[in-house]
Amino acid sequence: MKFKCLKNDIVNIVQYANSFTTSKNISTILQNLYIEAEGNEITIKSTNLQTAFTGRFEAEIEQTGTTTIPAKKFAEILKELPDGSIIDAEFTGSKFIIKSGKSKFTLSTLPPEHFPTISDITPEYFIRLKSEELKKMLEKIQFCISNDHSKLEYTGGHFKVFGNKLELSAADFQKIGITESTFEEEFSDEFTINIPKKTITELIKLLDLDEFVSIETDRKQAIFNIGNITIFTKLIEKYISSLNKLFNIEYKVSVRLPKERILDSVKRVSTLTSDITHAAVFSFNHNQLDIYSLETEYGQGYESVDGIEYENEPMDIILNTKHVIDVLNHIDTEYFIIKLVGRKNPVLIFPDEDWYRYLLTPISIERKL
Template identity: 75%
Template sequence: MKFKCIKNDLQELVQHANNFTTTKNINTVLQNLFIEAEGNTITIKSTNLQTAFTGKFETEIIESGTTTVPAKKLLEILKELPDGNIIDAEFTGSKLVIKSGKSIFTLSTISPEYFPTVSEIVPEYFIRLKSDVFKSMLEKVNFCISNDHSKVEYTGGHIKVFGNKIELSAADFQKIAIAESKFDEEFSDEFTINVPKKTVNELIKLLDYSEYVEIETDKKQALFKINNITIYTKLIEKYIQSLSKLFDIQPKITVSIHKESFLNSVKRVSTLTSDITHAAVFSFNTDKLDIYSLETEYGQGYESIEGITYEGEPIEIILNTKHVIEVMNHINTEYFTMKMIGRKNPVLFYPDEDWYKYLLTPISIERRI
């Protein structure tokens, strides 16, 4: 194998491919990248057996061939070379020799016959949507995906397609996020898949590479095709049921608040909340909102926001300020609406945009008098 390419073209794919390798498996080939030179195309693959990356770019191929090389070391080499440099790469039978300018590097290889192949997908379902729309939806829900693997269904982002709609949702045990969009056409086959958090994180990084993303799935595995890049992932085969129904309430209290004023107040009060609960009291009245932390060993913080638009009886509710700040950081509108039933019921957050929404559960704490 022998090829010539521009350093930036190779580094871009190697950088993304490196995120799909693993050092946690005794099979060292999983730390390597599979490199194939054929025709006028370089193909780079990587996998950790749960997810896999395939990327391609065109360049000058002098001699066809395949090999595998350590992903991390190849990436470190490429990062140190100047942008725009020409790279000459040649596989000598046991080593990959990389030359650029006055630099020469020799990388150890493992035979490509040991590199695992991912399972074939016979797609039962297919959708195509704009990458920027899909990325925005993923970003709105990603922070609500749980890291607690005791309930595996909470460790992924749900993608649900029904009619002419796509719904993304995620939940841990204290917060829920839902984002929705519409297709130009209606799909006759409804389906739901649960995509692991690591895959969601990588998709967010890659979706800028193409105007559209294509998704193929058999509900056990999925392919995400983004221009010259294909992401394979195994899916979580358990689901959280009926998250959207939790938003179907008849609120007794509705309040509209200026987002930045609210966010800044919560941030200031949060400096004196408990390191464990991050709890603060949100006391709503007809024309103002008082926010104060529960007494801690450090003291207590207090803020008051006037000029809110409020409907309903006065209410005090205790929320985790860390979670409130997370929700606020994902709301893009100047104002948002909170809807509540009572102090022990979930609080709903609606931006002045109708395509995403959030839910937070209150904290049950007996307050000190």
């Protein structure tokens, strides 16, 4: 194998591929990149067995071939070379040699036949949509995905296609996020898949690379095609049922609040909340919202926000301030709506534009009067 390319053509592909390799405590081959030179194209692959990356770019190929090289070290070398550098790469049969200007690097290799084969899938479902649209939706629900692997269905983002709608949702026992998008044409089939959090994190990084993304799935695996990049992922074959129904309960109270004022107040009060519960009381009463922490060993924080439109019966609800801050940080509008039923019922929060919504579970703590 022997080829020549520009640093700018290869460096990003290698950095993206590096994100799909594994840590040192597993198989060495999974820490390597698979490189293939064929025709006028270089193909770079990486995998951690759960997800896989394939990227392609054009290069001047003098000799075809394949090998595998350490992903992290190759990425570090490319990063340090000057932008615009011309890179000459050659596989000699045992070593991978990189030359650029007066620099020369030699990397060890492993046989390419040891590199895992990425599973083929027979797609049952296919959709194509704008990358920007999917990225916005994923960013709105990503932080709601649970890190607790005792219940696998909560460790991914639910991707539901029905009619001319796409619905993404995620939950972690204490907060739920849901977002919807409507398309001009109806999709041919309805389906639901549960995409692992790690895959969603990597997709968000890659979706800026092309205007459109296509998705193929057999509901056990999925492939995302973004320009010259293909992402493969195994799917979570468990689902949280009826997440959407939780948003359709009847709320007694609806209040429109200024986002930045509330966010700043919650941040200040949160400095004196419990390190375990992060709990604060949100007390609605006569056009005023009082926010105060439950007294801890450190003391107590209190803020009052007046001038809000609240004319219902007084209502107190205890919420996790970290979750409130997370939700408000993902709201883009100047004002947001909060809907309430009672102090033991979930709280609905959404922006002035109603294409994404959040539910927060209140904290049950008996306060001393």
